[in-house]
Structure formats: C-alpha cells, structure tokens
Amino acid sequence: MKLLTIVGSNASVSYNRLLLKYLQRHFADQADFELQEIRDLPLFNEDLLQAFPQDIKKLITKVETADGLIIATPEYDHSMTAALKSVLEWLSASYHTLRGKPVMIVGASYGAQGTVRAQMDLRHVLDSPGVDAYVLPGNEFMLPNCKTAFDSNQNLKEQKTIEFLEKCFHNFVKYVQLVNSTKEEAKTMPVAKNIRWDATYDVIVLGFGGAGATAARFAADAGANVLLVDSAPEGHEGGNTRYAGQLVGAGDDFDALKRYYQNLTAPFALDEELVNTYVEGMVNMRAYFRKYLGVEPFSVAHDWDHNKLDLSEMVHEFPEYPGNQAYDMLLVHDGLLDSALWKNLRQQVIARADRITVWFSSPGKHLIQAEKTKTVLGVQIERDHVLVNIQAKNGVVMAVGGFENNQQMVQDYLGAPRLTPLGSMYNKGDGIKMGLEAGADLWHMHNYESLGIxxxxxxxxxxxxxxxxxxxxxxxxxxxxxxxxxxxxxxxxxxxxxxxxxxxxxxxxxxxxxxxxxxxxxxxxxxxxxxxxxxxxxxxxxxxxxxxxxxxxxxxxxxxxxxxxxxxxxxxxxxxxxxxxxxxxxxxxxxxxxxxxxxxxxxxxxxxxLNTQGGPRHNSRCEVLDPWGKPVPHLYAAGELGGINTNQYQGGNNLAECLIFGKIAGENAARPKEISRSTPATKEDEVSLTNSSVSSLEDMSDVTQQEEHYVVGAHQYLGKSDAGMGNEVVVRVTYDAGKIEEIEILKQSESGDVGAKALQELPRTMIRENSYAVDSLSGASLSSSALKAAVKQAIDKAKKAEHTQIKTH
CATH class of the missing domain: 3.90.700.10 (Succinate dehydrogenase/fumarate reductase flavoprotein, catalytic domain)
Incomplete structure (x- = not known):
C-alpha cells in the first residue's frame, strides 16, 4: 500500500511533521510512505490553471498514484493553515485529484483540544463538491500538548496514545482497501438499462485534436448535431497536432506510394483495404487541402527552401525503399512547427458552432453500451466536476490520442522505463481503457516515434x-x-x-x-x-x-x-x-x-x-473491431489512437492519417442507423435510443464566434496575435509620450514550460528597452513571436492615436 503524507504547515519547525515521521517509522512494515512538504509550493492562483506550475503537477501525480493520503493539520485561529487550504484548491480546481481518494486526518497542537476545530474545518473542505474526498469516519486522532508528547528520539511517549494511533491507522488501512476495491468494481462500463440521459446528440467525438476536429467537422457537414469534448483546458486542446511539424503526407502515384508504405510496414502485415484507403487519401491530399481546408498546398518536395532548414532527408526518409520518390509532404503555408494546420482545423470547428458543441476540461470516462447487443449508446463524461451521461444517437468517435503521459502503459506496452513527451501532456491512454471496456481488440501497442538529437x-x-x-x-x-x-x-x-x-x-x-x-x-x-x-x-x-x-x-x-x-x-x-x-x-x-x-x-x-501508435483496432471504415474482427456497434476510432503505422515511420504519415480517417470516422458516425447491423434491438435498447430527455447542457458550448471585449483606459491599447503555439495572445499596453509603461497579458494559452517563461520575462525586457523588438527566449521562438507581434500592434495603435492627436491640435 502506497500512502502520501502531507505536512499541513509551512513552518520550519512543526510537530505535525514530527507526528507524520513517527507514523512512517512506526507503521513502516504496513505501507510505503512518502512525505510531502507544502512550504515550497506556490500559493493557489486561478490565473495559472491554464498552465499548472511544475511543482503542483508533481504533487498531483503523487496524489493520483497514492492509494491514500494522511494529512496532518495544525490549528490556527480555529482553522487549518492558509498554506494547506491553498494546496487543496490546487488539487481540486481542475484535475479533481482528491475525488474518491481515501484520507485520514491527524493533528498536533500545543493546546489541550488537539486541533479539533481545524480537523472539523478540513473535513468540511474535503467533503465539499468538486473535492469529494473520502475521509475516514469515526477516527479522529488529535495530539494535544504536543511539545511534551515526544521523547528525545522523537517517538511518542504515552502508550495509550500510541495504541489509539495504531487503532486509527489499522482502521484506515481497511478503509483504503475497501474504498479502492469498490472503485475497481465501479470501473466497469455503465450499461444502458434504466439510464438517465443528461443530454442527447447525434454524434459524440472524444478528443479535440487533428483527427477529432476533422471528425466533428465532417459529421456536422453530414447533418449531425455534434458534441466535441477534450480533457485539456481551452488553449491546450489540439493533441499532438498542435505541437507537430504541421507536415501532411501526400503523393502523386498510387502504385509507387503503396509500394513505399508496404516497405515501411514490412515484415508486418496490414489489411489491404485499409492500406488502399490510406494511400488513396494521400494521393488525393492536394485536392483535400483546396476543397476542405481552403488553402493552396505548399509542397516540401518542390517549394521548400532547404537553405533555411534542410528537410530533404525528411521528405524521403527511407530512400532505400522503392517508391519513396512518390512521397511528398504538404504544408498549409510556407512555415513549419507553427501550429498553422491545427489552427485551420480548429477554425473549421468554430465556423460550425451552430452544429458543433465544444466542451473543454471534459474527459470521457466510460462508454455506455446496451446491455445485450453491446451497441455504444453514449459516453459518461466529467463536466464541471460532475459525471454526466450523454447519448449519441448515431455514433461515438474516439480520437483521444495515445498514452504518452501514462507511465504505467509506457512501461507495460513499450517496455521503456521512462520516455519524455514532446507533444500534448493530456494523452493518457483514456481511449485504450474505454476501448478495452467496450470489448475492442488492440494493435500496434509496441510502436512509438521519437525525434530530436x-x-x-x-x-x-x-x-x-x-x-x-x-x-x-x-x-x-x-x-x-x-x-x-x-x-x-x-x-x-x-x-x-x-x-x-x-x-x-x-x-x-x-x-x-x-x-x-x-x-x-x-x-x-x-x-x-x-x-x-x-x-x-x-x-x-x-x-x-x-x-x-x-x-x-x-x-x-x-x-x-x-x-x-x-x-x-x-x-x-x-x-x-x-x-x-x-x-x-x-x-x-x-x-x-x-x-x-x-x-x-x-x-x-x-x-x-512524439507519439504512440497503439490503440483499438479499426477497419477502413474506422469501425472499432473486437478480437474476432467484428465491429463494436456505433464505435469509431481515428488518429494516433490505434494508428495504422506499425513499423518504420515516414514523417507526415500521422497527420495524413488524422485528416483521412478523421473524415471517414465523422461521416460514418453521422449516418442514421439501427441499433446494430447484425443484432436485433432489444426493448431496453429502443427505450434508450428514443429517450428525448434533453437538458440545457446541449446549449452550453465553450467555443463561440463572439469576440471578447477588454477594457482600456487612458493611453492603453490592445494588441492581438495568433502567431504562437497556443490560441490567441491578447495584450494591453500602456504607452505614453513614446514610452512603454506597462504590458499586461490579458489572454494566452502558450505551453506551461518555456512558453510561459517567455511571456513572463519578455514584457520586462520590452519595457526596459522601450521596444517590442527584443531577442526571443531560447526554445520559445513561437511564443516570443506572438507576444512581440501583439505588443507591436498595440504600439502601432498608440503611435497612430498620438499622431492623430497632434494633427488635431
């Protein structure tokens, strides 16, 4: 059993720390303990929820992997410390890490009452909506007069106190085992018998990345009302497509390109119909760019200037194989690693806001199947800290990416002790878990791609x-x-x-x-x-x-x-x-x-x-298949979740796959259909599919086409840019008499590491040098460029206003 103990004080000398260390020594043979200090953790700040501080991310991971928590709280002014309250807010504000987590509370106090009020306060917070921890009931260990409670070896003196602590800890161990075993049983997939639907759509698409955006767009174009959800907060959606080179595989000779792809796959075998569909899609990719993305394709093989960055070896990555010269990579413009393709795909979704509802920070948790036919009828989704059951009348598309950020899956499937992701931090293997629940077969679980030095x-x-x-x-x-x-x-x-x-x-x-x-x-x-x-x-x-x-x-x-x-x-x-x-x-x-x-x-x-390739097996129609090769009714998959690249990888293949199979999955999911092609509908299935219970959830999209409004005062000007890795960067610049006085970042969703660092440091440099034209931060060129472009736009407005004012006078 793995237990995380949290010191509820940021003081350098703490009797609650002594108590936890004693507890660890005394019960070392019953559990593995890890002590977590809170004194170096940042104060909770809602503005940082878009990009959690790294120390908080590490804490969240520790809590997620622990079987239970023991929190030691001191008491100040009849309550817990502000530092401990801040930690609880971090753990419940977005990730909801404490939900269902067994917690034991202990406390040490100088006084005779032994933290009774602080423990009551802590229990109240842990039990509140959105936190929802499972606090051990009926066992309140409070250590009064703690200054004299420990001996010179920092062990508790009183035998009765020790015996009571042993009793409480023994009960907590049983409680942890009971809670976690119950949670394992509850992980089984919900079935549609007597289920209450919170909202109904024609199609649900899980994952707002390249494949998910494409699937949602084409499902909407086919007449479906679509719900598109993503586990990431707004500005961090996009999966690996956002962080990719934006290169899309293409070709001009079907036979040669198929030969090249088969050489890349050998000695492994793939269904020929699937390969034909894929290769045909790449051969038609230029027309796809023009018709569906509204851009003239930019060819890396023919148009790219290799003097600025030599991509010649990447275009034909395996020149040893016949057919390689038929391959090309396309860009939506003359630019690389700038999220340009992703922004185009995202805009296609936004332009269809009347038919596509988007939810951020809303991960799919379970597929909901008919009890007898196993038809997928909907999805259980976590929305605003609450599990809701959403019906999909025609189909569910899983496009949630791979398992790059699931350490257990990396070890189990890839046999690697640790791999560092280069793309999305939100690909955690959810599609594999849901696919297994639904009875899907898996393929290509061994394969992944890297890049770099x-x-x-x-x-x-x-x-x-x-x-x-x-x-x-x-x-x-x-x-x-x-x-x-x-x-x-x-x-x-x-x-x-x-x-x-x-x-x-x-x-x-x-x-x-x-x-x-x-x-x-x-x-x-x-x-x-x-x-x-x-x-x-x-x-x-x-x-x-x-x-x-x-x-x-x-x-x-x-x-x-x-x-x-x-x-x-x-x-x-x-x-x-x-x-x-x-x-x-x-x-x-x-x-x-x-x-x-x-x-x-x-x-x-x-x-x-870069990405994993494994996931649920699917056919050329993107239908998810069970181990016997039969489709799981109404369930589809696209993108890197069960990608078709199984051996050697040619750059541009995955993004081509997102566009080709995202379109197929969306269109097939949108088709009105019976419960199952091969299995007659049961009465329960019919009731589930004709349930017209619809709540206001259907009208609550996190994406609108309405422009946001920002307040400006005297000598203040707005600047905007979408040149970064994230979505739009908005700044408010105070500029007077030719001088930059202040730069405020009103909106941004750059990456939480070096990108966020650029947005913190560069404004100070710009103010000091009184210019937007400062050196970019190493490793954050896109974020730096976006900020500089936004500040430049604001300064240009300021100069124009000053010039107009001079002419007026």
Whole structure:
C-alpha cells in the first residue's frame, strides 16, 4: 500500500511533521510512505490553471498514484493553515485529484483540544463538491500538548496514545482497501438499462485534436448535431497536432506510394483495404487541402527552401525503399512547427458552432453500451466536476490520442522505463481503457516515434514536463571528444547517425533503440571550450545542466555508473580513434577525437516520444473491431489512437492519417442507423435510443464566434496575435509620450514550460528597452513571436492615436 503524507504547515519547525515521521517509522512494515512538504509550493492562483506550475503537477501525480493520503493539520485561529487550504484548491480546481481518494486526518497542537476545530474545518473542505474526498469516519486522532508528547528520539511517549494511533491507522488501512476495491468494481462500463440521459446528440467525438476536429467537422457537414469534448483546458486542446511539424503526407502515384508504405510496414502485415484507403487519401491530399481546408498546398518536395532548414532527408526518409520518390509532404503555408494546420482545423470547428458543441476540461470516462447487443449508446463524461451521461444517437468517435503521459502503459506496452513527451501532456491512454471496456481488440501497442538529437533524445527534464525538441543540426554533440553512454556506462549507438523519427539502423532495418533510464553525453574540457565558442546554445540552461568531475572516477560516482566501465569506454573510444575505425558503432572517425585530461563533464539526456501508435483496432471504415474482427456497434476510432503505422515511420504519415480517417470516422458516425447491423434491438435498447430527455447542457458550448471585449483606459491599447503555439495572445499596453509603461497579458494559452517563461520575462525586457523588438527566449521562438507581434500592434495603435492627436491640435 502506497500512502502520501502531507505536512499541513509551512513552518520550519512543526510537530505535525514530527507526528507524520513517527507514523512512517512506526507503521513502516504496513505501507510505503512518502512525505510531502507544502512550504515550497506556490500559493493557489486561478490565473495559472491554464498552465499548472511544475511543482503542483508533481504533487498531483503523487496524489493520483497514492492509494491514500494522511494529512496532518495544525490549528490556527480555529482553522487549518492558509498554506494547506491553498494546496487543496490546487488539487481540486481542475484535475479533481482528491475525488474518491481515501484520507485520514491527524493533528498536533500545543493546546489541550488537539486541533479539533481545524480537523472539523478540513473535513468540511474535503467533503465539499468538486473535492469529494473520502475521509475516514469515526477516527479522529488529535495530539494535544504536543511539545511534551515526544521523547528525545522523537517517538511518542504515552502508550495509550500510541495504541489509539495504531487503532486509527489499522482502521484506515481497511478503509483504503475497501474504498479502492469498490472503485475497481465501479470501473466497469455503465450499461444502458434504466439510464438517465443528461443530454442527447447525434454524434459524440472524444478528443479535440487533428483527427477529432476533422471528425466533428465532417459529421456536422453530414447533418449531425455534434458534441466535441477534450480533457485539456481551452488553449491546450489540439493533441499532438498542435505541437507537430504541421507536415501532411501526400503523393502523386498510387502504385509507387503503396509500394513505399508496404516497405515501411514490412515484415508486418496490414489489411489491404485499409492500406488502399490510406494511400488513396494521400494521393488525393492536394485536392483535400483546396476543397476542405481552403488553402493552396505548399509542397516540401518542390517549394521548400532547404537553405533555411534542410528537410530533404525528411521528405524521403527511407530512400532505400522503392517508391519513396512518390512521397511528398504538404504544408498549409510556407512555415513549419507553427501550429498553422491545427489552427485551420480548429477554425473549421468554430465556423460550425451552430452544429458543433465544444466542451473543454471534459474527459470521457466510460462508454455506455446496451446491455445485450453491446451497441455504444453514449459516453459518461466529467463536466464541471460532475459525471454526466450523454447519448449519441448515431455514433461515438474516439480520437483521444495515445498514452504518452501514462507511465504505467509506457512501461507495460513499450517496455521503456521512462520516455519524455514532446507533444500534448493530456494523452493518457483514456481511449485504450474505454476501448478495452467496450470489448475492442488492440494493435500496434509496441510502436512509438521519437525525434530530436542523437537517436531521438533531448536534454533531460523533470518527470511530467515536456521535452525541448531540437531539430536544427548541433554537430558539437557528435563531433569531437564526446560520446553517449547508457545506464551501464558504455556506448550503445552511433552518435553521429541522423535518426529517422527516432529509428536508427539495426541489422537491415531501422528501429527505435531500447530506452535507457539515465543516458548521458560524456565529454572533456576541450569539448566544453568548443561549446563555449558557440554564439548561442540551443538549450538555454546548458551550463546549469552539465555535471563536472575532476576525474572519470569522480564523474562516474556523481552520475551513478560503474567507474571501471566508464574508464574502459573512454579507453575504447580513444583506441578506435587511434586505429581509425569504429567497429563498435560505426561512427565516422573524422567526427571523433581522443579525450584529454580532466576535468570531465556529463550532460543528462532522456529519450523522447512524439507519439504512440497503439490503440483499438479499426477497419477502413474506422469501425472499432473486437478480437474476432467484428465491429463494436456505433464505435469509431481515428488518429494516433490505434494508428495504422506499425513499423518504420515516414514523417507526415500521422497527420495524413488524422485528416483521412478523421473524415471517414465523422461521416460514418453521422449516418442514421439501427441499433446494430447484425443484432436485433432489444426493448431496453429502443427505450434508450428514443429517450428525448434533453437538458440545457446541449446549449452550453465553450467555443463561440463572439469576440471578447477588454477594457482600456487612458493611453492603453490592445494588441492581438495568433502567431504562437497556443490560441490567441491578447495584450494591453500602456504607452505614453513614446514610452512603454506597462504590458499586461490579458489572454494566452502558450505551453506551461518555456512558453510561459517567455511571456513572463519578455514584457520586462520590452519595457526596459522601450521596444517590442527584443531577442526571443531560447526554445520559445513561437511564443516570443506572438507576444512581440501583439505588443507591436498595440504600439502601432498608440503611435497612430498620438499622431492623430497632434494633427488635431
């Protein structure tokens, strides 16, 4: 049993901390404990709910994975501390991490009443709507006169007190087991018998990414009333499509392109009808861009300027395979990695607001099936902290992406200890869970794609954070006295080989290498001097990240690898340079230099993950199939949830899949149909499908076409830009007599890591330099550009107003 204990005080000296530490020692044989301090956590701020602070994300993960919580609260002014209340608000404001979580409350107090009022207050908060924790009833452990309650070893003195604590803890263990076993039983899929529908739509689309937006748009065009939901808050929807390169696979020769795709898939096999549908869609992709996206396709193979960024090797990623020259990648304009395709797809949804209702922060939890026929009749969705049952008369499309942010699934299906996501932070395997509940078969669960430096890596980031994608060549990482080691301190690949979406050459094919938990780039002082000569490093905190050891033995100790192996790896590397051939990993000798004397350095790395490919198996009509190859009635899937790429990956394939199969899924889901093609409808099914109970939920869309209004005062001007990674950036600039006095960001949804940092730092720089034209923050060029464009627009308005005023006078 895993229990998280929370110190309810931010004081440096706390008897509640002592109490929890005693509890951990005393019951160490009954549970695994982790102590959580709150003193370094930021104060709750509703403005940050769009981009949770990293420390809060880590806390949320800890709470989610714990079997139960023990909270120790002091008492001040008849209540708990403000710091503890702030933590509870973080845990319930959006993620609702405490819902259904078993909680035990304890408390230590100087006085005789032993935190009785604080515990009552804490129970009241934990029981409130939106928090909904399960607090252990009838066991109130309160430690009065706590200054004298502990001995010199910080153990409780009084045997009666110890015995009562043991009784309370024993009851809590049983309570945790009971609650969690009940929750497991409740996870089974709801069935439609006597179900109450909170709202009814023709089609429900789960996931507002590239495939989901496409499915919703085409379902609406087919005449359906559509509900489109996403687990992410507004501005962070878009799945991996938002963060992708925006490159869409296309071609001009069906036979050649099919041959190329079959070579990429080999030696695995795919249904030929499915392959034909996919390849035909890519051959027709230029017409798709014109007809459905309203843009003239921009060809990477024919129109792209490779001098600004060489994409020639990415267009034909596997030139060894016949048919590769038939492949092309299309963009909606002459730009890359700028969310332009995603913004087009999002706008297609917004333009159909009369037929598409959008809910953000509303994850699908369970599919609702007919009890006998297993027809999918609707979805149980968490909306505003409440589970609601939404009926889908014609079909449900699952387009919720993969499981990049589900550590358990990454370990179970991919066999990797840890992979750092480069895209959405909201893809958590929900579609796989719901698919399994509905009886779906799974496929391609082993496959995923990477990108970045080396074989698909980035500089290490804390768990739960998005990795920094580095695409521009950084030859200093693989040229000179530098190599990469795995967990045992030895080299395991050719550091100079360009990866193909994380795949590198392996005995006649290309594979993603096995992920190491703690890989490092190892280099010497001369290589560090080369890094220092670079005008601008791609990683802003490079020098803060590197670990220094005066000797290899010292460095090995610091990075926790075997010193003898690290020394031997260096000796082997130097020897290979001497003999002029890297027979171990086939790196070109001209990129290798012998190591000099110490000191030595290590740069922590991590393997990245663009996306997983696995999920429910589907056919060419996007119908989800069960293990016997039969469709699960009224259930469809599209996009990276059960993607059809099963082996080697060519860039642009996934986005092409989103557009091709998103359209098919949406149109098929929209078709009016009987309960099931093959199974007669039961009376219960008929009642469920003719239920006309409709609530106001149907009219409550989170997306409208109405323009937002912002208040401006004297010398204040608004500026807007959609050039960032998120949605619109809106600023209010106070500008008087040619001087920027204040920059306020009124609206933004840039990423919560480096993008948010740019929006915090750049306004101060702009005010100091009295100009919007400041240097962009490294790693946040899009967010920086969006902010600069918005501020520029506001300043232009200010200058125009000042000029008009001068002319008037």
């Amino acid at each position: 080396y074989h698909g890596m980035c500089v290490s980031v804390p768990k739960g954070e998005r990795g920094q994608l580095l695409l521009a060549p950084w030859k200093e990482l693989f040229t000179g006295s530098i190599f990469v080691i795995g967990d045992d301190g030895t080299r395991y690949f050719n550091e100079a080989e360009a990866n193909r979406h994380g795949h590198i050459y392996d005995h006649g094919t290309w594979r993603v290498p096995a992920a190491n938990a703690h890989p490092y780039a190892i280099f010497d002082q001369s290589q560090l001097e080369i890094f220092k000569k670079m005008k601008k490093l791609p990683v802003a905190n490079f020098y803060e990240m590197i670990i220094k050891g005066d000797s290899l033995a010292e460095l090995a100790k610091l990075i926790k690898v075997d010193a003898a192996k690290l020394k031997q790896t260096r000796a082997d590397f130097d020897h290979l340079v001497t003999i002029g051939y890297d027979f171990a990993n086939h790196r070109e000798i001209k990129t290798m230099q012998p190591f000099g004397e110490g000191p030595y350095y290590a740069l922590p790395l991590t393997q990245t993950m």
